[in-house]
Amino acid sequence: MKLIKKLIILNCNIKVIIFSFAIFFLSSNYVLSQEEGLDSYLGVDTDYCSLYFQGNVDFKKIDRNINIKFLNISSVDRDLINQTEDLAKRIALKCDILVLKSEQILDMYPADFHVNIIFFENTERMLDEYERLLGRREDLYSFYIYENNTIYTTQERINQNVLAHEIGHALVNHYFIIRPPRTVREIISQYIDLHLED
Secondary structure, three states: OHHHHHHHHHHHHHHHHHHHHHHHHHHOOEEOOOOOOOOOOEEEEOOOEEEEEEOOOOHHHHHHHOOOOOOOOOHHHHHHHHHOOOHHHHHHHHHHHHHHHHHHHHOOOOOOOOEEEEEEOOHHHHHHHHHHHHOOOOOOOOEEEOOOOEEEEEOOOOOHHHHHHHHHHHHHHHHOOOOOOHHHHHHHHHHHHHHOOO
């Protein structure tokens, strides 16, 4: 009986994912955000993410670096990714898949989850933004700012694990009423890294 319930739940989850991706491709379009200084960044909106590309970003490089081939996703989703020629939309689709996978790993499904992701042309510009926002400079691969619900990353350092880790921070921010301590947030995000290929 438990196996039947699990199969029914899995079947429903697959239908929701397929429906979400269909809606994404029917409704997603390029936008210029008017919020929080992102008005000059080229962007793509999806069900779970608003992506912004700052500077002369190499879409091919980002697409190549976010490698989701190892993820256990349906053949329909895999075909959808492979058939998407618009690289910005393909990157957005991969980000949505990483959100869904991260939620599944953590068994945390916050209502109305949506996160901003900014891809910088180079690491120096991303670190300049970190210093502008927080008043100090650190050598980071990516970072997430809770106050504006934004992941900051760069085409030079991004990969599926780094992005899933940062998505983990965003999920924690949306899921808990009171934000857990920093160490707990890091453990939760690292748990996604550890189990991304399961």
